[in-house]
Amino acid sequence: DQQVKQNSPSLSVQEGRISILNCDYTNSMFDYFLWYKKYPAEGPTFLISISSIKDKNEDGRFTVFLNKSAKHLSLHIVPSQPGDSAVYFCAASESGANSKLTFGKGITLSVRP
Amino acid sequence: DGGITQSPKYLFRKEGQNVTLSCEQNLNHDAMYWYRQDPGQGLRLIYYSQIVNDFQKGDIAEGYSVSREKKESFPLTVTSAQKNPTAFYLCASSVRKLGNQPQHFGDGTRLSIL
Secondary structure: OOOEEOOOOEEEEEOOOOEEEEEEEOOOOOOEEEEEEEOOOOOOEEEEEEEOOOOEEEEOOEEEEEEOOOOEEEEEEOOOOHHHOEEEEEEEEOOOOOOOOEEOOOEEEEEEO | OOOEEEEOOEEEEOOOOOEEEEEEEOOOOOEEEEEEEOOOOOEEEEEEEOOOOOOEEOOOOOOEEEOOOEOOEOOEEEOOOOOOOOEEEEEEEEOOOOOOOOOEEOOOEEEEEO
């Protein structure tokens, strides 16, 4: 049972445009969400997170939006740059001492020059 | 520089052999984790440790073993009981094992069967 779903395996956008990466979850107990970026043969790098008490968190070109009622979050990258081309993983967890991160399968973003 | 070091980057194993993957961190993090990534898949948790001399099974612990004798080190042994060990293995750490803490990852070890 996949609790974190990234249904689109890939996305291609033009440099300078907006990239929107989507993520859905099924576990209503999740209250902390993260996005990671991964280049081939490297470990994931933490990008941005959001707590369920917020509906938006912004860090430079990256903004994460959370819609709790729809159990949906999205990562917006504006403007997109060729260096943003990577695999992006959505992850979620429950607060508490024994929680763990549950990852989606990832979305491959390609930014065309 | 603070970070997580995984070694080796590539590892080959013969059938029936155990092999140990190294993970060292100098971030002074309490919690450490091992994940496995297969092509087209997300990261799946193998084992995690919240403090020295303590560790817990994750979602896919069968065929793996770990130890946590030092805060800085969390080696993973892939035993011969793991029937499909070929994968990309990632080690991570966090300040403490709570849900609202990002995990920081090493660069991974790719294990292949000869």
